[in-house]
Amino acid sequence: MKILVIEDDEKIAQFICVGLQREGHTVDIATTGTEGADLLAGNRYDAAVLDIMLPGVSGLDILRNARRRGDATPVLVLSAKGELDDRVRGLEAGADDYMPKPFAFSELYARIHAITRRASGAQTETRLTAGDVTLDLLTRTCTRDGRKIELQPREFTLLELLLRNVNHPLDKTTIQERIWGLGIEPQTNIVDVLVCKLRNKIDSGFESKRIQTIRGVGYVFRSEA
Amino acid sequence: MFSVRKPKFLHSFVFYLLLGYLAVYAIGTVTVFLLTRHVIVKSVRGYDRQDVMAESKDLVSLLEQNLSGNLLAEAVTMKHYPPSTIFIVRILNKSGREEYTMSWPVRFALPVWRGTEEAPLPPEGFSEFFIKAYERHIQIQTTHLKDGRALQVGKGSFLEVDQKGMMLRTLEIFAALSTLFSVLSAFVMLFLTVRPIRKMTGEMTRIIETGEFERGAPPVKSMIGELDTLGRLFNVMTEKYANLIRAMRQTMENVAHDFRTPLTRIRGGCELALNRRDLPEGLADTLADVIEDCDHAKMQLQNLLDAREMESGFVKLSRETFSLSAVLRDLVDMYSLIAEDKGIELRGEFPETDAVYCGDRQRLTRAFANLIDNSVKYTPKGGFVRVSLTREEDGLRVEVSDTGIGIPEDEQGLIWQRLFRGKTAQATEKGLGLGLNIVHVIVTAHGGKITVRSRSGEGTTFTVRL
Numbered sequence: 001m002k003i004l005v006i007e008d009d010e011k012i013a014q015f016i017c018v019g020l021q022r023e024g025h026t027v028d029i030a031t032t033g034t035e036g037a038d039l040l041a042g043n044r045y046d047a048a049v050l051d052i053m054l055p056g057v058s059g060l061d062i063l064r065n066a067r068r069r070g071d072a073t074p075v076l077v078l079s080a081k082g083e084l085d086d087r088v089r090g091l092e093a094g095a096d097d098y099m100p101k102p103f104a105f106s107e108l109y110a111r112i113h114a115i116t117r118r119a120s121g122a123q124t125e126t127r128l129t130a131g132d133v134t135l136d137l138l139t140r141t142c143t144r145d146g147r148k149i150e151l152q153p154r155e156f157t158l159l160e161l162l163l164r165n166v167n168h169p170l171d172k173t174t175i176q177e178r179i180w181g182l183g184i185e186p187q188t189n190i191v192d193v194l195v196c197k198l199r200n201k202i203d204s205g206f207e208s209k210r211i212q213t214i215r216g217v218g219y220v221f222r223s224e225a
Numbered sequence: 226m227f228s229v230r231k232p233k234f235l236h237s238f239v240f241y242l243l244l245g246y247l248a249v250y251a252i253g254t255v256t257v258f259l260l261t262r263h264v265i266v267k268s269v270r271g272y273d274r275q276d277v278m279a280e281s282k283d284l285v286s287l288l289e290q291n292l293s294g295n296l297l298a299e300a301v302t303m304k305h306y307p308p309s310t311i312f313i314v315r316i317l318n319k320s321g322r323e324e325y326t327m328s329w330p331v332r333f334a335l336p337v338w339r340g341t342e343e344a345p346l347p348p349e350g351f352s353e354f355f356i357k358a359y360e361r362h363i364q365i366q367t368t369h370l371k372d373g374r375a376l377q378v379g380k381g382s383f384l385e386v387d388q389k390g391m392m393l394r395t396l397e398i399f400a401a402l403s404t405l406f407s408v409l410s411a412f413v414m415l416f417l418t419v420r421p422i423r424k425m426t427g428e429m430t431r432i433i434e435t436g437e438f439e440r441g442a443p444p445v446k447s448m449i450g451e452l453d454t455l456g457r458l459f460n461v462m463t464e465k466y467a468n469l470i471r472a473m474r475q476t477m478e479n480v481a482h483d484f485r486t487p488l489t490r491i492r493g494g495c496e497l498a499l500n501r502r503d504l505p506e507g508l509a510d511t512l513a514d515v516i517e518d519c520d521h522a523k524m525q526l527q528n529l530l531d532a533r534e535m536e537s538g539f540v541k542l543s544r545e546t547f548s549l550s551a552v553l554r555d556l557v558d559m560y561s562l563i564a565e566d567k568g569i570e571l572r573g574e575f576p577e578t579d580a581v582y583c584g585d586r587q588r589l590t591r592a593f594a595n596l597i598d599n600s601v602k603y604t605p606k607g608g609f610v611r612v613s614l615t616r617e618e619d620g621l622r623v624e625v626s627d628t629g630i631g632i633p634e635d636e637q638g639l640i641w642q643r644l645f646r647g648k649t650a651q652a653t654e655k656g657l658g659l660g661l662n663i664v665h666v667i668v669t670a671h672g673g674k675i676t677v678r679s680r681s682g683e684g685t686t687f688t689v690r691l
Binding site: 182189 | 478481482485486488489490491492493494495496497499500509510512513514515516517519520523524527543552555556558559560562563565566586587590591594598601602
């Protein structure tokens, strides 16, 4: 994917860029509003990460202009203010998603992934497979190495989420938000408990551990152990 | 926060105004009535006395010519008086006995006229009697004749009765008109005075209830000088206040921004480093620690900003209509994982149909999450946490009760304070002491009430009424 990052803080822009490149994406960086607007207007991107507070043209103005031109590039808005107002204004201006700073890269990545997938149309997969684990979305059954595994509804949702982001770590906030969507910060170790339960069912009795914890980052489902 | 009550009609300015006007008009009407009656009675008496005087003069000159009583009767003609007029003539002899009486109407009799016994002659001049049966005054003139007799002529005019009837009718019309005028003028005054006041109270209510200070208030104008000044001062005040709040929010946003940017950098840098495969031993743990601290700092920052804003009493709520029971059900579902892990039973009891509420969804979710989180946290293994929602006449009631460690009685009044942590709680779990304070602020900002019932060692029940 080709992704545009418009962010005036060079260090933040840099780590987003490195992170995305490591995942195999092409990244363009703009550190001012005008530069970003020009890049967005002159190229085709699969997604854009846009900071609201920018020198020159404000992020929201860039977004509004792009939408007025008919540009449908999926846009993820970043804000350091973290106020609810910014979220509303961002979405009203045409953003596909919004994230307050500071954020986890894994969350940013998961969100970019989600908005580009949404933009590319409805999902048609009825079966997710990674390594020897298969999840049938229609019959809602899970097998590993041909052995059927009984899952609770929440465990199923978590596994589906992990499988959709195979080999990409997901942070706790993203997981909690995707499963319950309550819009609150994780308060207790809920996600840990859920992951632990799922791990017990998926990995117990197997040599290779699929669900791994990356401390400080989150959880990841490895297709290759 | 504050609940704004509308004044009851019986205590409203309009009511007092109306009452005042009615009283003034009533007193006015009665006064005018009494005055007019006085004037009419006086003028009627004047007319009657003139008539009586003229009649007396005629009769005296007749009597001085030594005419007998019969001739007198003939001489007295009353044709020129209407039949409703009372007219009396009598002559008293020297010893005061009645010598001749003639009255119109014929059967008319007055107790004082009837004396046949001796009595001193009444003095000369006018006297007045009120006859109740005829409801009128009679003017009597006594004239002493040269031969020692006395002539009395009396007349009571129909005019008085007539005028009285007219007066009453006028009074009725006057009373009706004055009532109408008092109501009308009350409304005019209402328009002039109460409208700007209502506008101001309306604006204040809006500001207090929504916390939207920045918008300022539309100008309040009035034709009444004092109110106009008040309105202008009110506008200046709200404008100043709006500027202050705007500046305060701006400052807070700037502070938040200034902290969030470096936090983002630190976190991002660590994450990036953490993804490298050739990390020296122990470094991964250190990086992970830094990331966790960043997250902790971020949450602290958010909590402080929230608490600061909420404590100012003017929380900007973004209200929407949502199903509170669905939110609670999700929360129970989410926390049941932890409860199960801890060996606690967490149960939700909700009505069959969705209980809808209009409020700040995210903040309320957070408030109830805090309550449930607390209950689960402070309930030991084998305990029981129950979340229930019931509809009440004036809103919704949410109860979160547990069989946890409870809150000692002397601490129950303090739990809503910021940064307060109970002694038992401190010994059991780590925390910041922001949780219940935020719950309290969120609930009261919605105009709701939260109460706690607890016994140390037996459990706690939080009741939220929205």
